[in-house]
Amino acid sequence: MFIAKVVGNVWATRKHPSLEGKKLMLICPVDGMKGTRSGPVQLAIDHSMDAGPGDTVLIIDEGSSCRQMMGAGKGPTRTIIAGIVDSVSAGNKTKKYH
Amino acid sequence: MKAGRVIGRVVATSKYPNTGGKKILMLKPMTWEEVAEAVNGGKDISPKDSGKSVLALDAVGAGYSEYVFYVSSKEACQAFEEEPICHNAVIGIIDGVNLVKGET
Numbered sequence: 587m588f589i590a591k592v593v594g595n596v597w598a599t600r601k602h603p604s605l606e607g608k609k610l611m612l613i614c615p616v617d618g619m620k621g622t623r624s625g626p627v628q629l630a631i632d633h634s635m636d637a638g639p640g641d642t643v644l645i646i647d648e649g650s651s652c653r654q655m656m657g658a659g660k661g662p663t664r665t666i667i668a669g670i671v672d673s674v675s676a677g678n679k680t681k682k683y684h
Numbered sequence: 685m686k687a688g689r690v691i692g693r694v695v696a697t698s699k700y701p702n703t704g705g706k707k708i709l710m711l712k713p714m715t716w717e718e719v720a721e722a723v724n725g726g727k728d729i730s731p732k733d734s735g736k737s738v739l740a741l742d743a744v745g746a747g748y749s750e751y752v753f754y755v756s757s758k759e760a761c762q763a764f765e766e767e768p769i770c771h772n773a774v775i776g777i778i779d780g781v782n783l784v785k786g787e788t
Contacts, residue, residue, distance in 0.1 A: 594720070594783035596753070600744050601776035602763055610776075612716055612783055623786055627716040629685040629753055639784065649759055662743070662755050662763035662775050665685060 589671055590645045591616045592637050596629060604661045608633055611667060613645055618674040619681050630665040631656070637667050642683045644669035685753045687719045687778065688712055690746050694739055703768045707742040711754065711774070719751050720783040740772035751778040 594612035598605075609632035615625035621642075630645055633656050637643045645665060646652060652666040653659070673682045688711035696708065712735060714722075721727055738754075743763045746752045752774045755763065760773035 593786060594716075594781065596778060596782075597780050598753070598776040598778050600746075602743055605776065612781070614786070627783065629687070629716070639782075649762075653762075660762045662759045662773060663685070664755060664759045 587644055587646050587668065588615050589618045589674065590614055590625075590628075590630070590643055591621070591623070592639050592641045592643060592667075593627060594639060602662055604656070604658055604663070605631070608656075609636075611637060613643065613665075613667070615645075616642065618671075619676055619679065621681070628665055630667050631663050632667045635667045635670060637670055642671040643667045644671060685755050685775075687714050687716050687751065687753050688738060688740075689714055689719075689722075690748055690750050690752060690774075691737065692748070700769055702766075703741065703770065706764065706768065706770075707745075709740050709742050709746060709752075709774060711738045711740050711752065711772070712736075713738050714751075716781065716783060717785070719778060720781040723751055723778060723781050738772055740774045741768065741770040742774050744774060744777060746774050746777050752776060753778060
């Protein structure tokens with residue numbers, strides 16, 4: 587699981603049936619404390635978190651957890667938004683995101 | 685999920701039978717920034733330079749020179765009903781991308 591920032595979204599009409607009605611958000615892994623990007627941009631599914639652009643979110647990048655969250659027995663997705671970050675604290679510093 | 689562009693097709697009659705008769709597409713992997721620029725700005729990256737191309741089974745009927753996104757490993761097999769042997773599977777055709785350019 588890692589912290590990422592929502593940096594955009596993708597729309598696609600022709601897609602796998604299990605992606606119907608799911609938002610396809612573009613996320614970029616960020617450093618929790620500094621907020622700077624620290625990885626390549628990836629596509630993640632937003633199943634029920636309603637994260638918008640600019641939000642800092644929790645990403646799960648693992649197949650079985652993603653299928654469990656989407657409630658589907660089988661599914662071709664792995665990267666899913668699992669939560670919206672309110673604040674990150676490390677050492678004695680805390681960074682608020684809301 | 686990674687992005688790419690369909691630049692060709694591979695036909696292999698004698699292969700392991702369990703690929704479920706799916707089309708094997710040849711994709712050129714691209715970063716999401718490149719796809720955003722190509723889809724919105726229409727800057728056409730020439731599909732002929734295959735470079736490091738990737739083969740993927742087709743789950744949505746993607747055509748030539750379309751921008752698609754694909755998944756790999758176990759998720760690729762689960763994109764199909766009969767779970768064939770495959771490493772990558774195309775699961776969506778990109779209509780539009782909206783991406784905020786940011787500092788890395």
